Amino acid sequence: MNGxxxxxxxxxxxxxxxxxxxTIDTGPVAEPAIGQVLLKILYLSLDxxxxxxxxxxxxxxxxxxxxxxxxxxTVARVIKSRNPAFAEGDVVLxxxxxxxxxxxxxxxxxxxxxxxxxxxxxxxxxxxxxFTAWAGLANIGQPKPGxxxxxAAASGAVGSVVGQIARLRGARAVGIAGGPEKCAxxxxxxxxxxxxxxxxxxxNERLAKACPQGIDVYFETVGGKVWDAVFPLFNPFARIPxxxxxxxxxxxxxxxxxxDRLPDVMRTVLTKSLLIRGFIQREFVHQREQFYKEVxxxxxxxxxxxxxxxxxxxxxxxxxxxxxxxxxxxxxxIVRVGEDAI
Amino acid sequence: MNGxxxxxxxxxxxxxxxxxxxTIDTGPVAEPAIGQVLLKILYLSLDxxxxxxxxxxxxxxxxxxxxxxxxxxTVARVIKSRNPAFAEGDVVLxxxxxxxxxxxxxxxxxxxxxxxxxxxxxxxxxxxxxFTAWAGLANIGQPKPGxxxxxAAASGAVGSVVGQIARLRGARAVGIAGGPEKCAxxxxxxxxxxxxxxxxxxxNERLAKACPQGIDVYFETVGGKVWDAVFPLFNPFARIPxxxxxxxxxxxxxxxxxxDRLPDVMRTVLTKSLLIRGFIQREFVHQREQFYKEVxxxxxxxxxxxxxxxxxxxxxxxxxxxxxxxxxxxxxxIVRVGEDAI
Numbered sequence: 001m002n003g004x005x006x007x008x009x010x011x012x013x014x015x016x017x018x019x020x021x022x023t024i025d026t027g028p029v030a031e032p033a034i035g036q037v038l039l040k041i042l043y044l045s046l047d048x049x050x051x052x053x054x055x056x057x058x059x060x061x062x063x064x065x066x067x068x069x070x071x072x073x074t075v076a077r078v079i080k081s082r083n084p085a086f087a088e089g090d091v092v093l094x095x096x097x098x099x100x101x102x103x104x105x106x107x108x109x110x111x112x113x114x115x116x117x118x119x120x121x122x123x124x125x126x127x128x129x130x131f132t133a134w135a136g137l138a139n140i141g142q143p144k145p146g147x148x149x150x151x152a153a154a155s156g157a158v159g160s161v162v163g164q165i166a167r168l169r170g171a172r173a174v175g176i177a178g179g180p181e182k183c184a185x186x187x188x189x190x191x192x193x194x195x196x197x198x199x200x201x202x203x204n205e206r207l208a209k210a211c212p213q214g215i216d217v218y219f220e221t222v223g224g225k226v227w228d229a230v231f232p233l234f235n236p237f238a239r240i241p242x243x244x245x246x247x248x249x250x251x252x253x254x255x256x257x258x259x260d261r262l263p264d265v266m267r268t269v270l271t272k273s274l275l276i277r278g279f280i281q282r283e284f285v286h287q288r289e290q291f292y293k294e295v296x297x298x299x300x301x302x303x304x305x306x307x308x309x310x311x312x313x314x315x316x317x318x319x320x321x322x323x324x325x326x327x328x329x330x331x332x333x334i335v336r337v338g339e340d341a342i
Numbered sequence: 343m344n345g346x347x348x349x350x351x352x353x354x355x356x357x358x359x360x361x362x363x364x365t366i367d368t369g370p371v372a373e374p375a376i377g378q379v380l381l382k383i384l385y386l387s388l389d390x391x392x393x394x395x396x397x398x399x400x401x402x403x404x405x406x407x408x409x410x411x412x413x414x415x416t417v418a419r420v421i422k423s424r425n426p427a428f429a430e431g432d433v434v435l436x437x438x439x440x441x442x443x444x445x446x447x448x449x450x451x452x453x454x455x456x457x458x459x460x461x462x463x464x465x466x467x468x469x470x471x472x473f474t475a476w477a478g479l480a481n482i483g484q485p486k487p488g489x490x491x492x493x494a495a496a497s498g499a500v501g502s503v504v505g506q507i508a509r510l511r512g513a514r515a516v517g518i519a520g521g522p523e524k525c526a527x528x529x530x531x532x533x534x535x536x537x538x539x540x541x542x543x544x545x546n547e548r549l550a551k552a553c554p555q556g557i558d559v560y561f562e563t564v565g566g567k568v569w570d571a572v573f574p575l576f577n578p579f580a581r582i583p584x585x586x587x588x589x590x591x592x593x594x595x596x597x598x599x600x601x602d603r604l605p606d607v608m609r610t611v612l613t614k615s616l617l618i619r620g621f622i623q624r625e626f627v628h629q630r631e632q633f634y635k636e637v638x639x640x641x642x643x644x645x646x647x648x649x650x651x652x653x654x655x656x657x658x659x660x661x662x663x664x665x666x667x668x669x670x671x672x673x674x675x676i677v678r679v680g681e682d683a684i
């Protein structure tokens with residue numbers, strides 16, 4: 001053990017975060033007290049919601065304090081245990097943040113069995129992002145056979161699961177992603193009915209063409225120009241689960257559009273009986289086992305696929321995270337923290 | 343019978359309608375064919391949704407054609423019947439529009455019993471507006487004991503029922519209305535917990551003070567500046583049924599605000615897990631009997647009160663309707679069409 005390398009929030013970004021908003025320090029590795037375990041982090045999940053934690057703005061969770069370790073979901077190995085529920089060598093899901101080592105009293109740990117599924121899936125398709133997709137569809141989006149669903153960031157951790165579940169429920173899935181490689185992946189590997197590059201100048205026309213029967217479910221993860229493309233195509237009684245607005249996260253104050261879009265949106269909510277509903281997956285935590293069982297089976301049978309984008313080295317987490325906000329990743333973004341990761 | 347006086351749509355208004363957007367003509371009174379009845383209109387309901395029918399913009403219902411009779415709900419008496427289901431003298435709810443006489447094949451008529459409730463209530467508290475209030479709360483707003491509900495146009499046909507039902511369900515009801523007389527009525531007659539005059543320059547501060555625990559349900563009927571006052575006060579998981587946007591109906595193209603409010607609204611939808619849902623009461627038509635039973639009982643027991651603003655003379659319908667859009671009415675606005683109205 002060469003000390004605990006930690007990545008701290010150095011400053012709150014205005015607009016897009018930069019490397020200078022993070023600092024790395026190295027401190028001692030703590031010793032577990034009675035009831036605690038010492039965890040060695042193997043994998044760190046990088047997710048768009050972390051951009052929110054870097055800001056002081058009020059949200060559903062408290063911001064990370066300046067000088068504190070960046071928070072995040074992790075897969076870790078128990079290397080010292082003074083808690084009878086855990087043995088050395090156990091691999092667990094934890095929320096230990098951007099660092100090499102962490103203490104835990106065990107309360108929020110979930111044991112993982114590497115024989116059942118690769119442990120990284122606990123951060124992606126079988127973890128928070130996969131559950132976000134499943135729960136948003138089960139409770140809000142509710143795609144029905146023959147309906148059309150649209151999702152953006154469609155090759156990402158949430159979007160890829162959204163589109164595939166929609167198809168498994170009998171709906172058409174139209175994905176929006178950045179670049180031809182991701183679009184080809186959506187259609188050829190994941191079976192999306194159509195894939196559209198959001199960089200194409202005629203995004204709106206292409207989307208309209210890909211949705212000849214209109215849009216019944218729009219799973220909102222990005223906002224921005226994709227919203228403007230989707231908005232005119234809503235069918236009556238369309239459902240819009242909102243779990244992210246990645247295109248907005250880096251907006252600077254005052255960077256507003258010239259026109260107030262709210263009156264038109266509310267008018268359409270009224271005339272088309274739209275449902276718009278924000279959510280965070282933990283609201284549906286009681287459905288977690290149902291999700292886990294259903295999606296595990298789909299993965300085992302090959303009905304549902306996933307892709308991980310694994311970056312090696314904790315020190316690369318800031319640049320990888322900055323890239324994530326710009327769509328630079330291809331699949332669920334994970335940092336391999338420990339050299340001995342499984 | 344001195345002929346059938348009819349009020350026609352003369353032109354599509356830009357902004358607020360004017361008297362010149364309507365014309366009156368007098369034509370012959372038609373004779374019923376086999377299977378038809380001839381109706382003499384007794385009462386005409388004036389409702390904000392009619393502003394939408396005057397515009398060509400796509401909505402949930404087709405616009406009224408230029409030169410056609412303005413549409414609207416009516417209470418009428420059968421004066422000639424060639425339909426065995428109806429006898430001369432029957433009083434019915436119909437959708438005969440702004441005129442003195444109309445034919446009907448009987449399909450959409452509902453018989454009314456003047457002994458059970460004043461027939462005008464079929465246009466208000468026991469009709470479409472009352473059902474809009476009841477259904478929006480039962481299916482979307484779902485106020486719970488101790489929660490805070492806000493409704494604007496609160497002394498009107500929908501708002502007054504919304505606030506009173508919320509209280510009957512154990513919630514606090516805060517009403518917004520125009521002027522001290524309406525506000526006093528809300529508190530003193532209808533039992534609202536607080537009433538706020540939207541004309542007061544410190545509307546936002548007053549509303550915040552009246553909602554110290556935030557807002558759990560906002561029943562949206564008006565939009566505009568009331569939305570801006572309500573918006574910062576939403577609690578997590580607040581529900582927003584949207585059945586009208588009267589403050590927007592007369593907006594002219596290009597009359598937009600300086601700032602795009604949509605990103606902030608969507609961010610709040612996300613961080614507070616808000617539910618926004620547009621609806622029209624006929625979506626819930628299967629619940630109509632349940633509504634009728636529950637609200638009739640409340641009226642009979644005195645638990646729910648209503649107020650009607652009755653204007654005499656069909657020829658006054660245009661000016662009364664123009665006033666309705668400006669909040670000039672006080673209670674459910676109804677035109678007494680027939681001199682022999684019950």
